[in-house]
Amino acid sequence: MKQSKILLAVVSICIISIFTFLIAWGNGSIGVSSNRIEEDARKSQKIDENWKVAKDVTDEMGILMFYDTNVDKQVFSVYTTGDPLTYGYIFKSGGTLGIEKSQIQGFSYEGKGMALVSMNGKGIEAIKVKKGTEVETIQVVPNEPFAVIIPTYVEEVVGLYNSKGESIAIDNIRVN
Structure with a gap:
């Protein structure tokens, strides 16, 4: 009889723990999966469904x-992973960008990489990055808004280039 009461208590604690985790995960307080980031950002920042997203x-x-x-x-909106006791992506920062169409805004998160966003008024079509002796090209659609993450393995951003091959500078980088 005593063993069955102990077993019932252990099973009850496990069920309550799992139920609590599922509720917390479902409402995004633990983190969101990669396929729910856009939905979460639109909801939390009250972004109209008609707005486009890069x-x-x-x-x-x-x-x-x-x-x-x-x-x-x-x-x-910027989301990162890897925080202790979390699952998925956690909202880190967000807000209004007052950038002009031609500006390029960067966001740097130590150990996570660097993100670049722009309305692409300067016609960026390639971002060249370097790892060791190899130079890789990240393609961007010219004159279309973009959001690009420069991976953590990249040692150097060689440059951003327009269709004429001209090097274009990043206007601002926020370090977080």
Whole structure:
């Protein structure tokens, strides 16, 4: 009889723990999966469903830039992974970008990489990065807004280039 009461108590604690975890995970307080980042950002930052999004998600970070081509305003969201006691992606920062169409904004998160967002008024079409002696090219659609994550293995951003091969500078990098 005593053993069955102990077993019932252990099973009850396990069930309550699992139920609590599932509720916390379901409402995003533990983190969100990669396929729910956009939904979470739109909901938490009250972003209209009609706004377009440029986004990039890696195993370590997610960057989203929401925009409306009729309004000179953009909203960004940055999510990262790997925080203790969390699952999935956790919202790290976000807000309004007051960038002009031609500006390029960077966000650097130590150990997670660097994210770049732009309305791409300068016509960026390639981002060249270096790892060791190899130079890789990240393609961007010219004159289209973009959100790109520069992976953590990259040692150096060689440059951003337009269709004429001209090097374009990053206007601002926020270090977090």
